[in-house]
Amino acid sequence: MVGKNVWQIFCEETPGVADAWMKLSEEINIEGVLDPKTLILVRIGIYAVTRDPVALRHFVGEAFKAGVSKEEIQAAALLAWGAGVTVAELAIPLIQEVEESL
Numbered sequence: 624m625v626g627k628n629v630w631q632i633f634c635e636e637t638p639g640v641a642d643a644w645m646k647l648s649e650e651i652n653i654e655g656v657l658d659p660k661t662l663i664l665v666r667i668g669i670y671a672v673t674r675d676p677v678a679l680r681h682f683v684g685e686a687f688k689a690g691v692s693k694e695e696i697q698a699a700a701l702l703a704w705g706a707g708v709t710v711a712e713l714a715i716p717l718i719q720e721v722e723e724s725l
Contacts, residue, residue, distance in 0.1 A: 629677050660691055664699035671703035671714040679714060683721045693722055 627635075634641040652662055663686045670679040679700075686696050700714035 628681075630681065659689065660695075663689060663691065664695060667696060667699040667714075668702040671700040671711055672706050674713050676713060676717060679717055680721055683718050684725070687722060687725055693718065 630641075657665065663682055666682045667679065667686060670682060683696055683700075687693075696718055697715060700718060701711055703711035703714060
């Protein structure tokens with residue numbers, strides 16, 4: 624288990640559920656109308672609002688790997704401020720942490 628993240632363990636332990644989730648995730652973007660960059664920024668905004676550090680860290684990392692700028696990532700995460708300061712405050716330090724780890 625050392626060195627594995629939550630998603631890796633989930634996929635190994637419940638591969639059918641993981642596959643179903645991935646298929647659903649693809650279908651949610653109806654006919655691919657959202658380009659990959661927009662989709663990842665929307666997900667960052669969602670996970671900033673829900674204060675889910677595991678998912679937020681994952682999608683921030685994916686955004687950086689896809690060439691999305693730190694400013695764009697922060698702008699998406701700060702959309703959570705509309706739901707309150709304490710909801711959004713998790714995102715900015717987490718973005719900095721992920722950026723520094725790459």
